[in-house]
Amino acid sequence: MKKIVGYVLFTAGFITLLALGSWQIQRAGWKAELLQQIETETRKDPAAYALSAADFEEIGAGRTFIRRGYIQGHYLSPKVLLWPKFRENAYGFNMLSPFETDSGDLIMVHHGWVLADPAMKIPLDRIPLPDTSTTVLLQGTVRLPSHNLFTPNNDPAKNRWYRFDSKEIAAYISAPEILPSVLYLAPYEDIPLPHNRHLSYALFWFSLAALWVIILGGRRLKSKYLLK
DSSP, X not given: OHHHHHHHHHHHHHHHHHHHHHHHHHHHHHHHHHHXXXXXXXXXXXXXXXXXXXHHHHHHTTSOSOEEXXXXXXXXXXXXXXXXXXXXXXXXXXXXXXXXXXXXXXXXEEEXXXXXXXXXXXXXXXXXXXXXXXXXXXXXXXXOOOOOTTSOOOBGXXXXXXXXOHHHHHHXXXXXXXXXXXXXXTXXXXXXXXXXXHHHHHHHHHHHHHHHIIIIIHHHHHHHHHTO
8 A cells, every 4th residue: 555655646746847847848938929029019110000999908818918009099187196116226106197099998108207205205206297188199018017916005095006906096086997008108118028937947847857756766666676
């Protein structure tokens, strides 16, 4: 019985390590495609592509990472959402404002950054309010702002936003719906370039699988011959 349990555990461990290595290879392929997409999009002239609601929805759903282009409409209100962000080792706020496109869709536009007092966490520069009286054509990159498990929750009462939640923002500005990604205007596009280290991770798991066989398999063979 002990031999059977031992073989099962040995095989299960080996298969698990191989599966983790194979998964990292798949991730490496996905990341390579992602980096290629970023490179292709960043080389595009944004004036050559008209953005639509479908682009914002695809990026919000994770089917596309970024999209460069232009869109026309008007700023819906002078309200500015403040998004705490370090830039060039200085503390400040990204500024996001609601924008209604000519097709009637509502998006959030990232239109600048202001320096802030890191202790008081209040803007030091004057916040430029968007002009809501005229139709404008905007160019930039559509993407999702990044966040992780350690990102604080939004604080609408203080107008402090740490993660992009289209439903929460829509409620804050009294809008029925906001498209699920953000248009970043140049020069504040800040396109993230993820690292592709998955082949190294795959090598790590495959190496562990080899060590698993050499060490545990060697011990089993040794004990088998010693018992003879």
